[in-house]
Amino acid sequence: MKKKIIILTAFMGLLLSACSDFLDRKPLTQPEDKGFLVGREQLENYINGLYSALPTPTQFGMSVRGEEVNSDNILAEKYDKRLNGENNQFSGATDWEKGYQNLRNVNYFFYHYEVPENLETDEVLSLRGEAYFLRAYWHFYLLTRFGDIPIMDDFWDGNATLEGLQIPASKRSDVARFILSDLKAAIGEIPEAKASLFPRSKYSGLRINKEAAAILAMRVALYEGSWEKYHKGTDFAKEDNSAEFFQEVLNWGDQQLFPAGLTLNTKETDDEAVNPEDAFAHLFNKGDYSQISEAVFWKKYSVDGGVYHVLGQLLAGGVIDNQGPAGLSKSLVDNYLNADGSFINPEDEKYKDFNQMFEGRDGRLLATVMHTGSKFRSAAGSKAAKPMNVKAYDATGTEEEMKEKNADIVCPNLTGDGKYKSVTGFHINLGIDTAYVEGNCETGIILFRYAEGLLCYAEAAAELEGKWNDAVLNKTLKPLRERAGVTWVEPKADPNFPFTGLTPLLQEIRRERRSELALQGFRLDDLMRWAEAGTLKGMKGRGRGAYLGEDGILYQSYSPKDHETLKSVLVDNDKWMDPLQQYLPNGYLFNLNRDYLLPIPQDELQMNHQIHQNPGWETVSE
Incomplete structure (x- = not known):
């Protein structure tokens, strides 16, 4: 049998030594086995090594800011293959390997944990609580991608036998319950924060804490509840435990999250906030x-400490996808409300004006999408960031006079x-360092983030009969909108909303x-759990950009010599930018009967006869 890299997973740690030398490998975060994890310092060093696998920016690349090329928030020439139904039987290999490798490393901790009971201080127990959190995290990573999976609740790599490999997958609802039980264990181990300090433990959010565990639990329960509700009656959901899991979201909120005393960052609490969007923006650029x-749980960077990234430099230069040309979607821009709480009509003629797209809107739109006034380096190689400024180019006078009169124009990088x-035409504004400095x-x-917990609670309450009321509104949606400068109004049906069949x-x-969560890595999971990937199918679903007709201010902001170049920009019949028309002439071809889950790697199926391929992948060949 041909060996492939997908063999190297935590679950495949059970392979016979004749098939692989993976069993002989030790986690990279430790040098010894016996007597290694016997004290606080050793435990902390080991757990610190496990943190490195969490999804934070490395030195290079877009990381989470560019991740939503896998959804309708970002349009990229290098489009997501899963959305277009182009995955094959090997497409799940990397995710399977990553999830189980990290689970193996976490379970190594539990297997070799040998701290005497008399030395189990609060600090030691807290580190063990962090391990429970990480085991829950990586099981959820696998659940969202594969559904039914083998639960890795122990360090299985001991004396592996072929018989020992035959471990059945647990049904997805039981996997979710196991994850929640691990998070309860995590909370039971992590000590309470001191009353004189902020919540989030004495580390002020720099380490895993009770509040992060509560939010992860709410995320897991909401995901599973909505998956089972909206996939009910398909091969992707064989049972409906949605009410149980929605209630779990409320329980975690009432018993763990709300008593913690967390608060939103608002204009009233943020001394540096001036405009309505600032308090939100400061959650991404400090x-x-x-x-x-x-x-609640965050990562700190330090150039002096050798831990840094170049995300700020990429964002300030207009990069959205490190792999090639891309842009934020008009669909994302259209999602944001007006400041008075009303929804927009995206067909309104006024939105052909690039600048009017942003006038009188939700402050989070201004914080998320570049607009006139946003700090912008505007071109690769530029040494200084200038404000974006979209206005009509004055083509009168001599060349020098035109250069001077139009020096303040800074356009999106269409050329x-x-x-x-x-x-x-829509660049990312979220996370740009407003005191932009060239380099690291x-x-x-x-x-x-606390806001995610509020959103989970609101959604679960709305999904359960009789649970939504003014008290829920006043502690969830209303403060989020008020923070962004948006008035709460009684919901009514929006005829232009991308999803149909919902209550207002x-x-x-x-x-x-x-x-609230755009460009933070949530959109794909939301589309999957709501069974809404079908909204991306067809020519409309492939997305649009800003208006680029000759009568529009965006087109007019370019000099006449650039107009010839603008002719190469792809637009639809109404002159809205349509960048994927040549790549996806029929729109995304997501396979509704297959692509909601990734395929389990073939080698795993050949060695473990107790697991079965996911729906739609059973007869797919390479």
Whole structure:
């Protein structure tokens, strides 16, 4: 049998030594076995090594800011193959390997944990609690991608036998219950924060804490509850335990999250906030979140310490996808409400004006998408960031006079090259360091945020009969909108909302998730659990960008000599930018009967006869 890299997974640690030498490998975070994890210092060093696998920016690349090329939030020339039904039987190999390798490393900790009971201080127990959190995290990573999976609740790599490999997959609802039980164990081990300090433990959010465990539990329960509800009656959901899991979300919120005393970062609590969007924006462009309790679990960077990234530099240059030209979608821009709480009509003629797209809107739109006034380096190689400024180019006078009169115009990179080129006119503003400095970046990254917990609670309450009321509204959606400068109004049906068949309340909750969590890695999971990937199919679903008709201010902001180049920009019949028309002439071809789950790697199926291939993949060949 041909060996493939997908053999190297935690689950495949059970392979016979004749098939692989993987069993003989030790986790990279430790040098010994016996007597290695016997004290606080050894435990902390080992757990610190496990943190490195969490999804935070490395030195290079877009990381989470560019991740949503896998959804309708970002349009990229290098489009997501899963959305277009182009996955094959090997497409799940990397995710399977990553999940089980990390689970193996966490279970190594439990297997070799040998701290005497008399030395189990609060610090030691807290580290063990962090291990429970990480085991829950990686099981959830696998659940969202594969559904039914073998639960890796022990270090299985001991004396592996072929018989020992035959471990059945647990049904997805039981996997979710196991994850929640691990998170309860985590909370039971992590000590309470001191009353004189912020919540998030004495580390002010720099380490895994009770509040992060509560939010992860709410995320898991909401995911499983909505998956089972909206996939009911298909091969992807054989049972419906949605009410149980929605209630779990409320239980975790009432018993763990709300009593913790977390608060949103608002204009009233943020001394640096001036405009309505600032308090939200500051959650993504600061280096230190220790005094912001909304930042429940975050990572700090330090150039002096050798831990940094270049995300700020990429964002300030207009990069959205490090692999090539891309842009934020008009669908994302259209999602944001007006400041008075009304939804927009995307067909309104006024939105052909690039600048009017942003006038009087939800402050999170301004914080998320570049607009006139946003700090922008505007081209690769530029040494200084200038404000974006979209206005009509004055083509009168001499060449020198035109240069002087139009010096303040800074347009989206429609005529740029490679990854610096925007294919929609909409660049990312979220996370740009407003005190832009060329080079390495120290902007912190939040992994778990209080706002997510509020959104989970609101959605679960709306899904359960009799649970939604003014008290829920006043502690969830309303403060989120008020923070963004948006008035709460009674929901009503939006004829232009991408999802149909929803109550007005659920419509607004889904809108709120997209507005609050855009470019933070949530959109694909939301589309999958709501069974809404079908909305991406067809020519409309492939997305659009800004208006680029000759009568529009965006087109007019370019000099006449650039107009010839603008002719190469792809637009639809109504002159809205349509960047994927040549790549996806029929829109995305997502396979509704297959692509909601990834295929289990073939080698896993050949060696473990107790697991079965996911729906739609049983007869797919390479």
